[in-house]
Each structure stands twice: as C-alpha cells, then as structure tokens.
Amino acid sequence: MRPAVKFLSDELMNQIKEEAIHVLCTLGVEIQNSDVISILVDHGAHLQADTNRVQLTEIMIQQTLKTVPNSFKLYDSYGNKTHDFSGNKVHFTPGSSALGFLDYQSNKIRKPVTEDYIHYVKVTNQLQHVASQSTAFVCSDVHEKVSDSYRLFLSLLYGYKPVVTGAFSIESFQIMKDLQVAVRGTEENLLNKPLTIFSCCPTSPLKWSDVATQNLVDCATFGIPVEIVPMPMAGFIAPVTLVGTLIQHTAEIVSGIVISQIIRPGTPILYGGSPAVFDVRFETTPMGAIETIMIDCANNEIGKSFKIPTQAYVGLSDAKQLDAQAGLETGIGITLAALSGINNLSNAGMHDFENCISLEKLVLDNEICGMILRMLDGIEPKEDFPVLPHFEELLKEKHLLISQHTRHYLKEEQYMPGPVIDRMNLSRWIEEGSLTLSERAHKEVEKHLKNDPPTKLSKDIKKDLISLMEKEVKKAGQNKLPFTFEQ
C-alpha cells in the first residue's frame, strides 16, 4: 500500500473547482496577447469592452480539460526514458531560478557565474535521487538578454538529464528550442522524446502577460511540455484563506490549460504552482510555511481530480544558510508533497525562498529525496509469513545479520543515507574529524566534481550547441562567451 496524505474532502474539492470555473466565466482573466485573445474569442470566449479581460465559457473549459494527456514521459539527452508522469509517481528536480549562490568558502550568498553553473550540472549528473536538472540559476557573466537560454545551453552541454526550464522573453524561445533540436537531431525527434519542461507562469491575480502567454503558445505549437506555475500569495494578491487561494490557483491554471489545448490539443501539461502565504511581518513569501505546503498538496489533489499530472515548488527553505531551518523545512515539505503524490517536485538545492542555490544543500536534499522515495514504497510483506522460521534462526544464531532473508532484503527495506546525513556513534564521529553537516556536504560536492564522467554527447552536437550560443550572445551585444568550453 502506498502511503498517502489528503487535505481536501471530495465535496470541498468540487466546490473549489466549480467556483474557479465560475470566476473564469464571470470575472474572466486578463490576457496581454492580442492574438490569443482573438483565438479565445473565436472559440466562444467573451472579451469585455475596452479591456484585455476575457470571460471563458464552461464548454471550452470542459472540452480543453479533456484533451490534456493523463500522463507523459521525459527523456534524457541520450534518448533514455527518465520520467513517467502518471499516477502518484514522484520525481525530484532542483529548484529554480535563483539569482544567488551560497559560496561555501565565504559562507555568503553571491552572484553566480558560469563556473558555478558547470559545477552545479556536474553535481546534479551524479545525484541518484534527483531525476532531472533545472536551469537552477542565472549566470551573472552573460548579457541579461541571453540569461535564460545560456542556462539551458550549459545544462545540455555538460549534463544529460532532462531539464526543467523557462524563458524570460518571447524571443528566447527560438534559441531554447534550437538548442534542444541540436541534441535531438530533428523537431520530430524532440516531439516524440521531450527533453525539457517549460515553466509558464500567469501573473497573479488572474493575468497572463504577453511573454508568458506567447511562451505557452510556442511550447504548445511545438509540443514541448509545459508546467503551468501560478504564484498566488495568500493574504496579499490572493484571498488569505487557503480555500480562497486554491480557487484562484485553480482558475489561473485552468486558464492556461484552455490556451494550451486550443493551440494544440494534447499538449502535455503539469498542473503546477508556486503558491505561498504572504508573511505580513516581513513582506515575504515563505516557501517553508506549513500553509504553503498544504496549498501545494491540495492543489495537487485538484489536478489529479482533473486526471492531469502535477507539479509544485515545495520543499524549499527560507533559511539563508545550510542550517536546521533548511533541513526541517525541506524535510517537512518533501515528505508531505510526496505523500500527496505530486509528480514533479521542484526543490533540491534551493533556499532563501527561491533566491539561492547551494551545492551543499543539493547533495543533502538528494539524500532526503532518497529517504522519501523509500517511504513511498511503503510497508510490504517480504517472506514474513510465516515468521517462525526467522525467529527460530534468530534464537539459534543470536542474530540475523547474515541470514538469507536479511541479505536478500536489506537494501530494499532500508535506505542508507550518507555521507551527508551522519549516523556514526559519537566516538567514531570524533575520530573521523568531527565534521559538521556543511563540511560533510562540501566533501561530497568535491567528490562529485572530481568524479563527474564526461558527457556522451557527440563532438558534433557539442559544436552545434556552442555555435548556436555564440551567435546568440553576439546578437545580444556580447563579443564572446565568457568561458572556454570543452568540446
């Protein structure tokens, strides 16, 4: 039995969904893209005079919800399947997109550069329990105009796992698609074996900017999977009550689903979000707040009721350091989110809300993810009935350390975290240097950086990627790439 947690009764969930649809059909949603407005109006939506506010119809909402795939898969750069977004299968990815990087040596958060990103990809390559990369942070040593595509370029050049990403402008989509096609060979190959998921974010409350709308349209046009990620803030730009925020959240996601499915029925979607409560004491949006986590889990239940795979930014921490707060907020968040069955959890390595990536936190979070994946396997009998033979052996041998049963099932039954999570006794811990969690995590990071095997991408593909990015950087007015890349 897979363990689970549930926050919404069926009755409450249905009320939330009905109310969200009512909001979309009466209040409508603001769309700052005239082409999409025309398309929606052609499909029966009503444009309020002298505004960009479009009232959807119940028919178009119900019809488009039906065409969203109930599942889809992702593939790595080599074409191997890595993700199956279906049912309650849980996958982890690093959080994104940060502007800060926690520097281990100085213990300060600073602006990241290309070398940090390459290190990040190399570490992520080797994280057993983190199934994808994300374009986790923005490099400060490239022109802002290419800050989005440059991350994807580095992820594809140095990494092999699929990438959760997103564009900051309308123009960036083209280069970001071209980079993917360079890896896959053709657009058709990319369509058949998706390599990325793009985040498309409506602006709360109930608004789609021109950039977000066009990104959504472009992804749908080329069949690139999309995670729709609203960011309502309960008590500020969303109702303070969790139910009220869920209604808004549902309306914002469904409006994106309508757009994507009208453009291309069958566009793969992750029903996602990065909601938060608004902390009126500090004007912040705590990702570690228990209410934030609850909204994510409940939102997932709503998405699952629509039979759509789900996503959430959950299990991040608001801590500025790799400290107890970082551990507890990530631990609680990931546990609840996984029990809830969220299919793609965006969190690993991230703290200071969504502003900072730490390689040391990344390796710690990998071990937490391992613990959670073990939890999801539940408690199942494994040759436990009848139990008497085991006890007879135990009484005879005085232990079961090397019994057949133990040897057969030990690795399956017990997840063994480490070396970041420490389980030594005190004396051994002292003898081995009394290393703190940060020190152990940093050692693990250094080990990964030393051991990272080179990617199996062909030289030609690497050349194409570099050439595409060089041209893009020149277009932005920067003479050359800020780094000499291995080919």
Added chain:
Amino acid sequence: MDIIKKISDYLQKGDDEKVFELTQQAIAQNIPPDEILNNGLIKGMDVIGDQFRNHEIFLPEVLLAARAMHAGMDQLNPLLSKAGIESKGKIIIGTVQGDLHDIGKRLVCIMLKGAGFEVIDLGTDVPAENFVEVAEKENAPVIGMSALLTTTMPAMKQVINMIKEKKLQNTIKTIVGGAPLSKQSAVEIGADAYGFDAANAVIRVKELIGVS
C-alpha cells in the same frame, strides 16, 4: 482629550471614519491645518512606524493606519495648498520598461503615501524617458524604480544615465528595489539608494530628501 491627540490615537487604531470626523471638527474649530497634519496625523504615523520597526505591529496595521491618514489628508490637502504648505515630497514611481510586475511597487506606494509623501505612480512597463520627464514636470526630488526580472534591470541604468546627461543628479535622486537587486547592484548601476522592502524604502526616501 485634546482633539489633535484624538486624531493621532484613532489613526493608530486604523479608524479612518473617526479620523475623518475628527479632522472635520478640528478644521471647523479653526485649528491651523499644518498643526492637524504634523501633531495629529504625522505624529500618529510616526508611532506606527516605530511599532512596525520594533515588530510590535505588522503590515495590515500599517495599511489601516495609512488609510486613516488619507481620510484626514483628503480634507487637509486643499487647505494646505492654499496656505502654501507642501507635502513631504513628490515621488515618481514605476516598474521599468519590459517588466509588468508591480506587487512590490504597490506596497512601496502605499507605505510612502502613509508616510506623507505624494506619490505619482506611472504603472508598469514605463519607458525611461517617462520617469525623467514626469519628475522634471512635477519637480519631484525622487524617482523610485522597481523590477522583478534580471532582463529589465538595465532599464534602471538608462534612467540614471538620462538624469546624469541632463545634469539633474543633484535635484533628482533615484531609489531602486526588486528581487534581482541588492545594495551592491544598486551601487553598480549608480542608484542613490536601495530599499530591500517597502518599509525600508520609506526610510531611504526620507534620507534622500532629508526629512524625518
């Protein structure tokens, strides 16, 4: 109790209806408008500001007090203009070109108004020249710029450069804020100040103008 003190007390309680009523009475009693403003409304807001900084109250209480302040100010403004008494200062504020995010800017506007400033909100996606033109036209001493995207930060530098080209840097100061910014990046682009949240922005603006 003295009516001016009552105005301050009810403002601190966030009772806009009572502040409106008491301000009307104070005006009817021929109390000078600048006395009602300074010893009633602003004094009340100063207490609110101290309590907020000491974490004794939070944003909602500040906003309620600001609303009460406006209830009083709306009646005083015509009288203050007539008497030649100006607001603490005009602030031109907007989200820079290419950026549609305005959550932080909204909070800053509310807090600045609550602190007695006249705020001209240019909205979002504001071209650089608009900031400078409006600031010149309104004789505003401060331009506040907000951005959420790293791609729109260069637009802030454009505004700052424009101010320098027009040799207005001594009369128009700039303050910036938003997620992609830091104190260091504000210095790098040549801004005069950086606000890390709305309350901090008010403190920095007061420093820029030289008011308490």
